[in-house]
Each structure stands twice: as C-alpha cells, then as structure tokens.
Amino acid sequence: MKPVEIKKDIFWVGAVDWNSRDFHGYSLSPRGTTYNAFLVKDEKITLFDTVKADFHDELLCSIAQACEGTPRLDYIVVNHLEPDHAGCLDRIVERFHPEKIFCSPMGEKALRSYYHHSQDWPVVVVPTGTSISIGKRTVQFIETRMLHWPDNMISYIPEDKIAFSSDAFGQNWASNERFVDEVDSHALDTALGDYYANIVLPYSPVVLKTLDALAGMNLDIDMLCPDHGLIWRGKEAVAHALDSYRQYALQKPTKKAVIVYDTMWHSTEKMARAICDGLSDEGISVRIMSVKHNHHSAIMREVFDASAVLVGSPTHNNGILPLVADVLTYMKGLRPQNKLGAAFGSFGWSGECVKIITEHLTGMGMEMVEPSVKVKNLPSHETYQACYELGKKVGAAINAKLSA
Ligand code: FEO
Numbered sequence: 001m002k003p004v005e006i007k008k009d010i011f012w013v014g015a016v017d018w019n020s021r022d023f024h025g026y027s028l029s030p031r032g033t034t035y036n037a038f039l040v041k042d043e044k045i046t047l048f049d050t051v052k053a054d055f056h057d058e059l060l061c062s063i064a065q066a067c068e069g070t071p072r073l074d075y076i077v078v079n080h081l082e083p084d085h086a087g088c089l090d091r092i093v094e095r096f097h098p099e100k101i102f103c104s105p106m107g108e109k110a111l112r113s114y115y116h117h118s119q120d121w122p123v124v125v126v127p128t129g130t131s132i133s134i135g136k137r138t139v140q141f142i143e144t145r146m147l148h149w150p151d152n153m154i155s156y157i158p159e160d161k162i163a164f165s166s167d168a169f170g171q172n173w174a175s176n177e178r179f180v181d182e183v184d185s186h187a188l189d190t191a192l193g194d195y196y197a198n199i200v201l202p203y204s205p206v207v208l209k210t211l212d213a214l215a216g217m218n219l220d221i222d223m224l225c226p227d228h229g230l231i232w233r234g235k236e237a238v239a240h241a242l243d244s245y246r247q248y249a250l251q252k253p254t255k256k257a258v259i260v261y262d263t264m265w266h267s268t269e270k271m272a273r274a275i276c277d278g279l280s281d282e283g284i285s286v287r288i289m290s291v292k293h294n295h296h297s298a299i300m301r302e303v304f305d306a307s308a309v310l311v312g313s314p315t316h317n318n319g320i321l322p323l324v325a326d327v328l329t330y331m332k333g334l335r336p337q338n339k340l341g342a343a344f345g346s347f348g349w350s351g352e353c354v355k356i357i358t359e360h361l362t363g364m365g366m367e368m369v370e371p372s373v374k375v376k377n378l379p380s381h382e383t384y385q386a387c388y389e390l391g392k393k394v395g396a397a398i399n400a401k402l403s404a
Contacts (some may be wrong), residue, residue, distance in 0.1 A: 001014075001061070003063075007014040009040065012036060014059075015037075028297045029172035039063060042135035044074040045075070049077070055393070071120065079155055108125050109151070139155050150304075161221055168226060169226045169245065171226075178230060178231055180232050194249045197301045202223045204250075208249045209244060222235050244268050258286075261313065267346035278390060278393070280395075281392060293324035315350055316353075340397055342370075347381070373387050
C-alpha cells in the first residue's frame, strides 16, 4: 500500500485486510477491515499505533515511503495494545529503536504482559491530561478506559485539529477509499452500527461519559481517525460520528422486535412465524432470525436497535439447542439495555426450554412478557393462537413504551 497524506505531513500508513471475515475472533466482518496507523513528520517523527502482525511488511514499506526512503521513528504512541494494533510493535521497536514509546497507565500493564522482554524499552506513561511536544506540534492524551479495553486512549494534536481515537468510531470497512465522504453514507452508518453493536455496546455508559468529557474539553476536531475503517473528515462528519455514538449508547426503544430461534422438526419455527403475525398486527417491524442461518454477530446487530427479543428453542437433552445457547451467551456479554423479552419453544417429554430461555433473558435484565408459549410436539390451532397473542402482547408493550 502507498501511504496517504491526510493532512500536511500526516500520513495514513496502515493496512487494508480485504479478507478479514472473523473480526477480533468472534464477529463477522463481511466487508473486511483495516488496521490504521498514522505517521506524523515533525522534529520527532511519530508513529501512532502499528498494524496486525501479518501486515508488518506493508507498514514498513509505508513508513519508508512517507519518510521518502530514509525511514526513521523517534516516537511511537501506542493508543491500544490489542494485537491488531500492536501485533508487530516488538519488530518495529527492534528495527527503529525509538527514543520514547508512549502509552496509557493501563497500556503499560498490557504492554508488559504482551511483550515479556520489554523491560528495556523506553516506555513513558501518559495519563489523561499529559501532553508532549514533537516539534511544531503537541500531542495531548485522553484515556478512554474500557472503550473497549482498559488501555485505550485518544491522542489529539490541537495544531492540526486531528484526533487518533483507536477503536472508538471505527468500522469494518476494507476499501481503497480512506475517508467517509468517499463512500455511501447509508452503508457507512450500517457498518458503524454493526461495529458498535458487537464491540462497544457493553461499554455504553463509558461512551456517554467519554462524550461528555470530550465536550467539556472543547477539543476542536476536524479529523477523527479510528484504528479501523474510514477517517471522519470535516466537522460535520466528526459531529455525525460523535452523535451516532451518543444515540447508540442511549439505546432508546424503537418500533422493532427480533425473533431468534432454532428448530429441530419445525415446530418452534412455525411458532416464530405466528408470533411475528401478532407483532406485525401491532405495527412492529420484525426480524425473524434462525440461528442456523445467521451468525451471532449478525443477530446482535439487529437486537442492538430493537425493543424486544423473543427467543425460541425446542427442549434438547433437558436443555436448549446449542446454537441458541451460543447466541444468548454472546448477547449477555454485550449487555443490551431497555429490552423486553419473551420465550417460546416445543418439547417432546421434559420441556425445560422456556424456563431456561427465561432465565437467560431475565439474567440480562430484560422485562419478560408473559405468558410464554410451550407446546408438546406439534403446534395446534390453539398454540398458534397463543403465539399470535404473545406477539400482540409484546407489540402492545413496545407501543406503550414508545408513547410513555
Ligand atoms: Fe481493534 Fe481493540 O482492537
């Protein structure tokens, strides 16, 4: 890849991973992703983050081009230690012998536990409020703990009105474009929400605090550079990124429900469709998502901005089907808020499915809409009616929330 000059003497030197489909090891990334690193040419040539280890050679090549054939790094700023951003840090340190390596207090802890041989590295810890000079420019550091790891921080250069935000405001988006204004805005918003739903959602309270803190600092930002995806260029684009995160973090109710299910002999599937009819008749937009046909991260994208989650499974070996358990475990970790829940399913003899699903959903703090529906073997006309009524009841509860 060629480096891209994004502001005078500031270069994108990252890598595009066109083939990434398994982001961070648990979430789909159907468009691929990027690992963004940035080089600022000042009296101290400063690199902000590195790339995933597989792309080390590309990073070297981009640094060499940006430095016009005589590569040099004086400072490295490590905004985040996760291996997709610091995976080749050791090789970069060995090659360039930087004068200083800056990271957050939690970053230092992570650095020592990832790089056991780093005792001699010239690490400088930069808590929130610290700033350094790199020549004509200063760099200010703002810790963003748990957004989405304890070590994350934002680096801000006031002279250029540019912020490097590590994972925050990122999207999984592989392309030859580097800026958000070069792509379709609707697709971009989908990618931004997808990333938030699967990576950032559990830390929504931290997002709100961070946004308030940034607003309180009156930072003048006209370029926001996340470590994944496209760069937010211009004040309007930056405001859109910040406002989208505020809306996502608030998790306000919407006129939408998601039915998640698995099925053995189609009884639970038929129940899902009858429930959908009831929701539809209340004017609710419904997504029916079979866990066999939808990855847990695709399901979470839909759950993220829905008001209700209705989960169905047959009883299997006194439990629920394993793919339903997978989705529920994944969902619990992402801590969705302000959701209604409902349970349904079929059984042959013991019939624990509804009880187990209810335990999962109440364990996530969901307010259950009752009665849940359970049927032995095949649904009857009465079962379909009960499923329809459950859908209607959930729909009415969503409408009540929206009008409250
Ligand atoms: Fe993309 Fe938290 O690393």
